[in-house]
Amino acid sequence: MTRPFWRRLLPRTLLARNIVLLIVLVMLSQICSIVVLLHYVQRPRVERAAAVFASYVTTLDNLLAATPPASRAALNARLDAREQLPPEAAAAPPRDWLRAYRSYQRGVFLDSLQKHLPADMPARWQTEGAQRLWIRMHAPAASAAGVGDAPNQPYWIALPIPADAQGSGLEAAIFLSLGLGVLAALAGYAIQLHLNEPLRELTGAARRVSAGETPAPLPTDGPAEIAAVGCAFNQMTHALQEAEATRALMLAGISHDIRTPLTKLRLSMAMALPDGADSSFVVAAESYLDQIDTILQQFMDYAGSGEREEAQPGDLNALIERLAGDFAGLGHEFELSLGVLPEVPYRPISMMRLLMNLMQNAIVYGGTGLAVRTWAERDAVTVAVGDRGKGLTVEELEKLRAPFQRGRNARAHSGGTGLGLSIVERIARLHGGSLQFHARDGGGLEVRVVLPLRA
Template sequence: MRRPIDSLFGRLALLVVGVLFVSHFAWYALIRLERSNLQTRYAVEEAAFLVDAVRQHVQRTPDQPLPSRVRLVDPTSADVPPVNADLPVPLDRFVDDVRDRMPDSTQVRVGLPGKPPTLWVKSVNDPNWIVVPVQPLRPPRSLDRMVLWLTIIFSAGVMAALFAAWQLQQPLRSLAQAVARFGRGLPVPPVRERGPRELRQLTHGFNQMVQEVARTENDRAVMLAGVAHDLKTPLARLRLRAEMMEEPKMRDGVVRDVDSMTHIVDQFLVFAHDGADRSEPVEVDAQCERVVRSYRAVAPGSHGVQTDLTAGPGFRLPAATLDRILSNLLDNAHAYGAPPVVVATARSGEGYVLSISDHGSGIAAQDLINAARPFVRLDPARGGNGHSGLGLAIVERLVRRAGGTWEIGNHDGHGLRVLMTFPLEVVSRAASASESVW
């Protein structure tokens, strides 16, 4: 199961959203704290200003009445509030801040609760208590307009960041798809060089590598095809001369050797062929049945070939590709394996499966990795005359060119099995191409 968090875009999105959330939450908490501190500082400054104004008024114009909410109270009056012992933390901090703004030894008290908030101040030089109104210290509201603006800014930031992450992920995704195609042996068009400088350099290097590998493969294919083609004519003349020999034993030996050399040349030509198979797609089950029936008729000792075909008519592959796959694997099983050889098809959740297995000695585990390499013969267990070591390499190339994957290994502890899987979309595309031609 594919998880979105495993992709580059998913991880970038998670990182961006997390960073934006933490930063906006910290900014919101800081703003609320600063607003509370600002409110306290404003109330302290206002109270200190009123107290100084009252003192100046008393000194300069003692006969003029004071404002309605400002008054002077005699120290012996019963209205003087007691010393505040258990004040709330914000109010206690407010009283301390006001005391710091006043001269030394100034007494600062808060009016009795349940009445309009007042501040009582008396310094050493004040004959009376100075009572002034103060702004109520309201706690910050839990939700206000700032939350709405914060949500809008956060949403806009997340969308912009996700778009930037998507733009960064697209070149990497294209490069990853090209690398996957290159790994399956499929043709890879040049990848567009875009994105950051390092990504452009990586894409440029990949394009150069693909071109060099394609050039090398083309040179090797041309060389193999040229050599194989040039050998076919002298081999035909050699076979003709061999058949004209009078001694039967020598004639049969030379003809057998010429046939082996012709088979090797044919394998070279098939391996060197790098073009797309444009033959008509056929039903794999029906074609497998026909090929096995023909193989039983012409190959000596091939009565042990069995079929288990359950994929259904929807499994279709190009005819030439399927024939080459079956002929190479059946020849390989007949030469190196042991009966019964089973040709099986099935449909799985990932696509269609074609497998060919024998009941011989199989291949040693340490040799499985080299079994499909060109020109590799696993002697002495899997040697033989007339074989170039290209059979499995040809099958692997044909399977990959058809859009499938393959797996080679020993099944049930004995015998070799080649398991080929073709995704549903690949088979559907081949069938659609056939219908469009017709």
Template sequence: MRAVIGSRVLWAWLPRTLLWQTFFLIALLLTLALAAWSQIFRHFEDPVRARDLAQMVVSVVNLTRTALINAEVERRPELLIELAALEGIRIYPAEPSDDVRPLADTRDMRLLTGEVRRQLGSHTRFAARWKSLDGFWVSFRLDPEDAQDFWVMLPSERLEQTHAVEWLAWGGGALLVALVGAYLIVSRISVPLRNLARSARVVGSGHTPPHLPETGPLEIATVARAFNQMTGDLAHADADRALILAGVSHDLRTPLARLRLGIEMSGAPGPDVLAMVADVEEMDRIIGQFLDFGRGEPQEPMQATDIAAMLQDIAQPYRLRGINIALDVPKSLVHLVRPLPLRRAVLNLIDNAVRYAGEDKPITITLDRREHEVLVEVADRGPGIPEGERERMRHPFTRLENARSNTKGAGLGLAIVERIIASHHGVLELAGREGGGLRAILHLPLDGKRAGRARMLGADSDLGEA
């Protein structure tokens, strides 16, 4: 369980974009390559350096031994003082009770001590500290046959890698230059892909994106060229669709108007005329729904609109038909919306409420402003929609099983509302109503970048206002 949680946390911290994933992968490979190169260089350079240092140590020991042998006895103390002052080399006689600390057991030290012992003899000893003095200590004898050992100390600075910092700086600089180059190389791929994704989102929203530059690597240029061709074909298809819809609107509705006129003038009994006229009106409404759905996302620009006044205007014709519509709206609420599409969405919700709840049951329209959104709600007392079917009912040409006996409607009403509210960057919510019925709620966001800012004047409602 902990392993699973750990892997999820690790994946959460990893970059998600192609640019940074590729960049970090290249950075990791470059870092590993630099580390491997450093280890290989050190592996072959350490023996050479150990031989050079060993030769320097042996030379110091031999020169010290020769100086001590050839110096007069009374001048040896003066010689030792000069060596300590001028060269930092200290010489002390070795005693069995000396407190010494051995050298670090590293590959460098093993190579160095092995080479020094090979030249000075197997009796040579080494230490990192003699009594309280730190340094590189080497034992030697004035004469190979002599049992008396001496300690000679070389300053640690002579054994340190004087160019290590420089090598590190040059290596870090080379790595930095390589990473900058890798970023520039990867960005040549990621930038066109981001532009392609941005244009794809524009196409998905129903608009025509700008022309993508067909430059760069062959594969990227080929994709951009294919995408530009696709968007051009879609633009032509949209133009053809608009032309066809205009023809359908004229060619279908004109015969329906003549048919309605003929029915009204046929002299048939009144109830039969009303039934046939109602069927013609239903056919005209269904054609209107098909045309609305076929037009796609609304293209009307956002305008500052008094939604409260719009709802009053929408409800009035229904009240004249005798439908009980109650309004619970403020005196004024101005918001940036697309007026005609929003009006069409509210009309579709009211028509659905009238169709499935009946003209004798009340319909309530509520307008409210919340902290981050404006709510437009149409509530009825019809059979409602089961919770498991609400998501499916948003799809076009979808109807409930118990509504099949009612042949009215094409199942496009909620799909059109869903598309219109999506163009406002809002949400259509379908919820049950206490006591039976359906609540269809339009959530219009108050995001200044999208839907502007709403202002509400007054708080009085006109519930039941005629």
């Protein structure tokens, strides 16, 4: 089942998700606060400043129109009056997204100012150089012009911009909002680290339990929720230890109680038959007894696959060569192709049991083309045991991982319990490795055990 697209965009870790959530919430709250500030606080303030400024401009225009020509000329010179609008004020200012709030306030101020000024008195904002506002004033009346004066025409004067229209105070508010967002991210990171520490301890302890080890009890002095999880995990670990001890004791008792009468039965059969009697019955009976003893041993191996055995670095190739020599003495030759391997940490008895099970399975179910290969790559080594027996499908091979499962090529062989590959996989997992099945080139099956170089 494919995950929705929006779920694929979410960060994978709880730490990243919580930090992103905190940042989004803080930024949304700050954006809403800025919008409210601009619309309900700053905008009315700018509009009032524009209304006051418009009344000031109107009064100045009336005053200049009523001033005598000689005095008006001096005032126009002081006001830097110009017949043409300066080019730096006529051009539209460039867009600046970093200071969009200033553009917004300038637009609000100019719109409100034009509403309060006559239609023939436009205003222009000069952004290049000094910040100034250019207003086109009315021409003086004809009766006010003196003899020899130039024809009356409108002119532009520059006035200082009110502080309320410049929006300089909002810059600090925006930087404060960004600072709060960063502070929220840091606070979320610190909170999540505090929560992640017991979760990491729980993860490590769970992995140790799955590897057959006994972890130290988790601390239960943290927050109530985390303490409850740690307490439940400690109780579960204690229950598993008791169940493991009970299972080992029960299986040891069963093995002892069954093998004792089996030994007595062997001795009674040997003593009951007279000399010269037909021994075929004795041979068949001893074969059945051997099968029972083998089945008991497999159950014992499956029940205790070396969890209490300490791992130590060793030469895996030397162990394989020794086992191959033992099988060669029984008439089963393995073709060895052993690569250069570093020292691998393994449990000696458990690893010998793993290799013996794989090689014994290859002999029983393959028969021909027996081979063992080893090689090292990256941070792991691989041991591959192959044969030329009748191959199995992927589904059948995967089923062999489960206890008491036997392949169709094992139906003609008696004495097995279907625990061989289960024991192999359990020992491989005990070493942090894995069990893999591969079809062999030229036919047959190759079973690979991948072991990490670090314990």
